[in-house]
Amino acid sequence: MTPTLETQFERLIDGILGNNVGLIDGFLSDEETAQLAQRLHLRRAAGQFREAGIGNGQAVVEKTIRGDEILWLDAQTATSEETAFLDRVQQLIEYLNRTCYLGLRDYELHYALYPTGTFYKRHLDRFRADSKRKLSLICYLNPNWQPADGGQLALYLPQPDGSEQTVQVDPLGGRLVCFDSGLLEHEVLPATRDRLSLTGWLRTG
Numbered sequence: 001m002t003p004t005l006e007t008q009f010e011r012l013i014d015g016i017l018g019n020n021v022g023l024i025d026g027f028l029s030d031e032e033t034a035q036l037a038q039r040l041h042l043r044r045a046a047g048q049f050r051e052a053g054i055g056n057g058q059a060v061v062e063k064t065i066r067g068d069e070i071l072w073l074d075a076q077t078a079t080s081e082e083t084a085f086l087d088r089v090q091q092l093i094e095y096l097n098r099t100c101y102l103g104l105r106d107y108e109l110h111y112a113l114y115p116t117g118t119f120y121k122r123h124l125d126r127f128r129a130d131s132k133r134k135l136s137l138i139c140y141l142n143p144n145w146q147p148a149d150g151g152q153l154a155l156y157l158p159q160p161d162g163s164e165q166t167v168q169v170d171p172l173g174g175r176l177v178c179f180d181s182g183l184l185e186h187e188v189l190p191a192t193r194d195r196l197s198l199t200g201w202l203r204t205g
């Protein structure tokens with residue numbers, strides 16, 4: 001593992017332990033971000049995306065709750081830039097297991113595209129029937145995102161005194177966000193342009 005990657009992982013863990021949210025800017029370089037965004041667009045143009053559903057089986061499409069389109073990544077059919085991304089996630093899993101004893105076993109990841117004006121209402125990522133989702137991971141693929149574009153990830157942080165603190169994260173290209181899937185409710189706010197990401201979960205066995 002490169003020293004840079006190790007420093008990034010340490011910063012991510014510090015954020016999760018200290019503030020319940022870890023954030024790394026530059027997890028992907030501008031070039032990697034552009035390549036993955038281009039691959040997303042190619043796959044979408046090829047008709048591989050589906051409207052995302054809600055609930056454990058994701059069978060029900062409910063636009064008043066979430067409006068994104070997704071495509072699950074498959075290591076078997078991954079292109080070189082996708083494989084490079086998956087390898088880095090695998091390194092993160094190994095680092096977390098080695099340093100924090102999390103017992104992570106595998107991951108699931110999908111591309112997501114939120115068309116202009118769509119959103120994902122406040123929710124928790126861990127379904128009652130699937131407690132294996134330990135950490136939520138989101139990596140944004142949006143070059144030159146401006147605060148006025150909207151599309152923030154709003155995170156609702158429970159405070160020790162029972163109150164709640166809201167933190168808003170701009171979906172900047174190359175930025176990685178990570179938090180406990182069973183703890184943090186969160187929401188995707190509507191944007192004035194299409195909003196691209198890779199979203200996933202690190203799972204225990």
Ligand SMILES: O=C(O)CCC(=O)C(=O)O
Binds near residue numbers: 120
């Ligand atoms: O894209 C984001 O910022 C969050 C996505 C999300 O909450 C989800 O897919 O469960």
Ligand SMILES: [Fe+2]
Binds near residue numbers: 123124125186
């Ligand atoms: Fe979520």
